[in-house]
Structure formats: C-alpha cells, structure tokens
Amino acid sequence: MLENDKKMDSLIKEYAGYCQNTFQIDPELYTKYEVKRGLRDISGKGVLAGLTDISEIRSYTIVDSEIVPCDGKLFYQGIDIEDIVHGFIKEDRLGFEETVYLLLFGHLPKNEELTSFCELLSSYRETLPTGFVRDIIMKAPSKDMMNTLARSVLTLYAYDDNADDTSIENVLRQCMQLIALFPMLCVYGYQAYSHYHDGNSLFIHQPVREFSTAENILHMLRQDSYFTPLEAKILDLALVLHAEHGGGNNSTFTTHVVTSSGTDTYSSVAASLGSLKGPRHGGANIKVVHMIEDMKQKVKDWTDEEEVKQYLSDLLNKKAFDKAGLIYGMGHAVYSISDPRARVFKSFVERLSVEKGMTEEFGLYSMVERLAPEVIAKERRIYKGVSANVDFYSGFVYNMLGLPTELFTPIFAMARIAGWSAHRIEEIINDGKIIRPGYKSVSAHKAYCPMDERK
Known part of the structure; x- marks a missing residue:
C-alpha cells in the first residue's frame, strides 16, 4: 500500500470515530419522546402514513374491541x-x-x-x-x-x-x-x-x-x-x-x-x-438459502427433529451460521400467524422439488418452518406470532430453477x-404534499469556538 493510501485510511478511521461519537443517540430517548422507530409500534403495527386503493394486508381482526391475530390475507385491488x-x-x-x-x-x-x-x-x-x-x-x-x-x-x-x-x-x-x-x-x-x-x-x-x-x-x-x-x-x-x-x-x-x-x-x-x-428488504431469500446450506452441513440427519431444533437454537444464540441471532425467512413486520404468499407458494414448491429430485431438501425446509416458531417462542420474548414469510421458500425455488443468486x-x-x-x-x-415527517433534535446547543482556541 502506498504511503498516501495508508494516510488516507488512517484519516477515514479517525473520522469514523468522530461519526460514532457524534451521531450515537441514547435508545431511551426514543421511548421518552414516543418516537416509533421504523415507523412501527412495539407490536409491529405500522404508523399510519397514507391511504391506498392498490392493495391491503390483513393480519388481524377486531373482536369485542380487541385485536385478534388471524391468518394473513393479501388483496390486490380488493381481490384476495x-x-x-x-x-x-x-x-x-x-x-x-x-x-x-x-x-x-x-x-x-x-x-x-x-x-x-x-x-x-x-x-x-x-x-x-x-x-x-x-x-x-x-x-x-x-x-x-x-x-x-x-x-x-x-x-x-x-x-x-x-x-x-x-x-x-x-x-x-x-x-x-x-x-x-x-x-x-x-x-x-x-x-x-x-x-x-x-x-x-x-x-x-x-x-x-x-x-x-x-x-x-x-x-x-x-x-x-x-x-x-x-x-x-x-x-x-x-x-x-x-x-x-x-x-x-x-x-x-x-x-x-x-x-x-x-x-x-x-x-x-x-x-x-x-x-x-438492502438485505433487510430484498435480500432475505439469499440469507435463507445460505442458512439452509450451512444447516445441511452441520445437521447429520435432516429428519431428526431434535438435531434440527438444536441448530435453530444455536442460530438464535449466535452460535451458528452468521452468528446474527436470526432464523432467516421466519417472521414478518406485518403478518403473525401466517404469510398468505408463503401459504400459496408452498404446494407448488413441493411439486417442483419432485420434478427436480429435491424432496429431501423440501422436507428440511418444511421441518424448519414447523419447528422454528416453537424454538423462537421458547428462546425469545415476542409480541406477536412468528411464521414463515414468502422469502423462506422463494430462494429455494430459485435454486431449483438454477437461477444464480445474483439474480434473486x-x-x-x-x-x-x-x-x-x-x-x-x-x-x-x-397530488399530495411533499412527504416530510418530523425529526426531533436531541443535540445540545454549543457556542462557536474560534480556530486558535480549539483543543
């Protein structure tokens, strides 16, 4: 590495430290000022930001003024x-x-x-x-x-x-x-x-x-x-x-x-x-595929429920795969009991696994889908149900179709x-107004300091 490159890298590390110290916000302030991080409340329900005729997502019903989770529904222009x-x-x-x-x-x-x-x-x-x-x-x-x-x-x-x-x-x-x-x-x-x-x-x-x-x-x-x-x-x-x-x-x-x-x-x-x-949005199915590939290497018997449960527990406890503490493809910001897209997809995925000679892999996916909510409920405090989302199966489908992961x-x-x-x-x-939500400043006011007085 050239001397100038080393100097630039050193400066960037120093500047990154400034950013870390300057922009870190105390998490308790979000609670104090009732800021819904991610524009979602603690149950995962989104903050209402607009109206649309195009589609509807239904994950709960109202019974006697109480929110009751239900099997997920998705409507396009009002049609299921x-x-x-x-x-x-x-x-x-x-x-x-x-x-x-x-x-x-x-x-x-x-x-x-x-x-x-x-x-x-x-x-x-x-x-x-x-x-x-x-x-x-x-x-x-x-x-x-x-x-x-x-x-x-x-x-x-x-x-x-x-x-x-x-x-x-x-x-x-x-x-x-x-x-x-x-x-x-x-x-x-x-x-x-x-x-x-x-x-x-x-x-x-x-x-x-x-x-x-x-x-x-x-x-x-x-x-x-x-x-x-x-x-x-x-x-x-x-x-x-x-x-x-x-x-x-x-x-x-x-x-x-x-x-x-x-x-x-x-x-x-x-x-x-x-x-x-962003991997939190469109890249989830790639993570599922990589997670399952790691599982296939670590789990000796793909039909052994206890062995699969242990691997899932290790995932949550940051002992397996990428050590992020997540079971990819499980859970959704909106759905709780089930994602209708995953529900529709699953039967067709099974048919393709038969055509491709990958029924054992399909069996493993199905077992993870069934066991993961149980393991998550045991290991974590959760505020709503957990179920497989559409990304859980889509990566498997693209793999069976021979599509490169770069195109997922x-x-x-x-x-x-x-x-x-x-x-x-x-x-x-x-013809709505330009969308501009509010951000509350939590920065303390400071006096300007002349150059020769700065330390």
Missing part, C-alpha cells in the same frame, strides 16, 4: 391474492401480466383486454435503444445486479424525449416500458458480469414476442433457452406473489416519498431499487416494479 392465483392456475394460464393489469387499472381484464395489454408489453420489450446493451450494460459490468439495474434505469432517462413529463399518460407509458424491460436489463446485466468476471460464455437472447415475462426470463437466461411448463408456472407465480405488498414496505414507501417531490419516473424507480437492494433480488424487482408503478401513479393523481 389466493383467489387470483386459484383463478389462473385453474384455467392453466400464467398470471403475472393479468396481475400487472389489475394493479395498474383496478379491474381484472377481459380476454381481449389482456391480449392487447400483453401485445403492448411485447412491443415495449423491443424499445431498448440501439446499442444500449453494448454501450451501457456491457461496459463496466458490476458484481451487483441491482446496481447494474439502477444504472440502466437512470441511463434510460437520457433516451426519453419526455423524461420529465409527469402527466399520467406519460408516466404510465414510462412505467409499462420499465415493466417490460426489467427482465432484459437484469438478465443481460448478469450475462455481462458472468462473462467478464467469471469467464463464462457470453450469449444474449432476444425476447420472444409470444412468451410471457416468466418464460422470457428463463429463455434469456439459459444458453439452450429450454424450460419446462412447471418451471415457467412457478416463476410466474413468484412474480405474482412479489408484485405488490401495500404502500408501507420500504421500497414502495420510497416510491411515494420520492414521487411526492415531483421528480421523474426513472429517478423514482432508481430510488426504490436502492431500497430493495433483481427478480423481486422485476415483480415489484408493477406495484411501484401503481403507487407512483396513485401518488401523482392524489
């Missing part, structure tokens, strides 16, 4: 997500495009409406600017696909003649283009990284007009473009279940906050991508861009 899934599965259709239509326009499409909508999305997949893959995606490929995706989104601003027009018609056009282009931006970004960093063969497949979003993801990602109907169906289901989750989740709230400033669509989406990249969170983004788009449009239409 379980009914939506049952509807297109029963008719042997893929459902993501129909779900996007519902979220954006508030009603389920008729056959001809869905056909026209899918044709429009297919047309938008062909609007990636000439040379964009070569000049933007292939240049300076990043190891993190979320950063690659955000950079691509911000660069698309430069190609849009009406980038700053926030009329509903223009914003809808921009959002639909991004919904259509996200799979290409993510997959091509991964192919560039895989080639330049890992030395793998580089191949770029153009999307197929007749394919759905899920089918195109698998087609563009795999060298031979081959996928089974069940693989497409389960990836499509994952997109449906991740498409929207209320206005209060971190990335969607970011959409509302940034949109309220009057900025352009590309900036709003890039900000939400930055939020989703981008797939979340490919789905959630639908919800972000609906919330951006809702925020613009309702």
Whole structure:
C-alpha cells in the first residue's frame, strides 16, 4: 500500500470515530419522546402514513374491541391474492401480466383486454435503444445486479424525449416500458458480469414476442433457452406473489416519498431499487438459502427433529451460521400467524422439488418452518406470532430453477416494479404534499469556538 493510501485510511478511521461519537443517540430517548422507530409500534403495527386503493394486508381482526391475530390475507385491488392465483392456475394460464393489469387499472381484464395489454408489453420489450446493451450494460459490468439495474434505469432517462413529463399518460407509458424491460436489463446485466468476471460464455437472447415475462426470463437466461411448463408456472407465480405488498414496505414507501417531490419516473424507480437492494428488504431469500446450506452441513440427519431444533437454537444464540441471532425467512413486520404468499407458494414448491429430485431438501425446509416458531417462542420474548414469510421458500425455488443468486433480488424487482408503478401513479393523481415527517433534535446547543482556541 502506498504511503498516501495508508494516510488516507488512517484519516477515514479517525473520522469514523468522530461519526460514532457524534451521531450515537441514547435508545431511551426514543421511548421518552414516543418516537416509533421504523415507523412501527412495539407490536409491529405500522404508523399510519397514507391511504391506498392498490392493495391491503390483513393480519388481524377486531373482536369485542380487541385485536385478534388471524391468518394473513393479501388483496390486490380488493381481490384476495389466493383467489387470483386459484383463478389462473385453474384455467392453466400464467398470471403475472393479468396481475400487472389489475394493479395498474383496478379491474381484472377481459380476454381481449389482456391480449392487447400483453401485445403492448411485447412491443415495449423491443424499445431498448440501439446499442444500449453494448454501450451501457456491457461496459463496466458490476458484481451487483441491482446496481447494474439502477444504472440502466437512470441511463434510460437520457433516451426519453419526455423524461420529465409527469402527466399520467406519460408516466404510465414510462412505467409499462420499465415493466417490460426489467427482465432484459437484469438478465443481460448478469450475462455481462458472468462473462467478464467469471469467464463464462457470453450469449444474449432476444425476447420472444409470444412468451410471457416468466418464460422470457428463463429463455434469456439459459444458453439452450429450454424450460419446462412447471418451471415457467412457478416463476410466474413468484412474480405474482412479489408484485405488490401495500404502500408501507420500504421500497414502495420510497416510491411515494420520492414521487411526492415531483421528480421523474426513472429517478423514482432508481430510488426504490436502492431500497430493495438492502438485505433487510430484498435480500432475505439469499440469507435463507445460505442458512439452509450451512444447516445441511452441520445437521447429520435432516429428519431428526431434535438435531434440527438444536441448530435453530444455536442460530438464535449466535452460535451458528452468521452468528446474527436470526432464523432467516421466519417472521414478518406485518403478518403473525401466517404469510398468505408463503401459504400459496408452498404446494407448488413441493411439486417442483419432485420434478427436480429435491424432496429431501423440501422436507428440511418444511421441518424448519414447523419447528422454528416453537424454538423462537421458547428462546425469545415476542409480541406477536412468528411464521414463515414468502422469502423462506422463494430462494429455494430459485435454486431449483438454477437461477444464480445474483439474480434473486433483481427478480423481486422485476415483480415489484408493477406495484411501484401503481403507487407512483396513485401518488401523482392524489397530488399530495411533499412527504416530510418530523425529526426531533436531541443535540445540545454549543457556542462557536474560534480556530486558535480549539483543543
């Protein structure tokens, strides 16, 4: 290391110490001033910050004026997500495009409406600017696909003649283009990284007009473009279940906050991508996969409940895996008894595990799902129920589909861009004030000290 580099590193460490001393706030002050950290109260219930028509999350009912936890429910535009899934599965259709239509326009499409909508999305997949893959995606490929995706989104601003027009018609056009282009931006970004960093063969497949979003993801990602109907169906289901989750989740709230400033669509989406990249939001399924892989190495008999319980206890007591004291994929900020998305997902996950010859792994996941709440209740003081969330199974599904972990969170983004788009449009239409919550200063006042008197 050069002498100048050592000096810079030393200064940064010193400055970091200043930050630590300056910005550390006494935790008791949050209680004193009744500040809801994370905008949630002690039971996990969110502080009401807005109204939305787009989706509803239900985790409790009111009985005799008392809050009673219930099995989780999720509604898209007032329709139960379980009914939506049952509807297109029963008719042997893929459902993501129909779900996007519902979220954006508030009603389920008729056959001809869905056909026209899918044709429009297919047309938008062909609007990636000439040379964009070569000049933007292939240049300076990043190891993190979320950063690659955000950079691509911000660069698309430069190609849009009406980038700053926030009329509903223009914003809808921009959002639909991004919904259509996200799979290409993510997959091509991964192919560039895989080639330049890992030395793998580089191949770029153009999307197929007749394919759905899920089918195109698998087609563009795999060298031979081959996928089974069940693989497409389960990836499509994952997109449906991740498409929207209320206005209060971190990335969607970011959409509302940034949109309220009057900025352009590309900036709003890039900000939400930055939020989703965070491991506390979009990266949980990767942690689940790594945790289970560690468990498979440490637990000799995957069918032994006592051995699995001991490992889970070791996780909570910071003796196993990353020693963070967490069982990843268990618990949710909103749900208590059950996450409806995990409930819907599980039966299809089992079918895929049979096709992939991974039923033993599925059995281990199922056992952890069953035992973890019991272990957590024994080891921790909890204020509400604990259950598996959708991230518990999604990483396992992506593993079985052979998707690289680098694309786990981008797939979340490919789905959630639908919800972000609906919330951006809702925020613009309702023309609310710029979102600016209050922060109370707890800093003591100090007198200014002249330079020659400072110690």
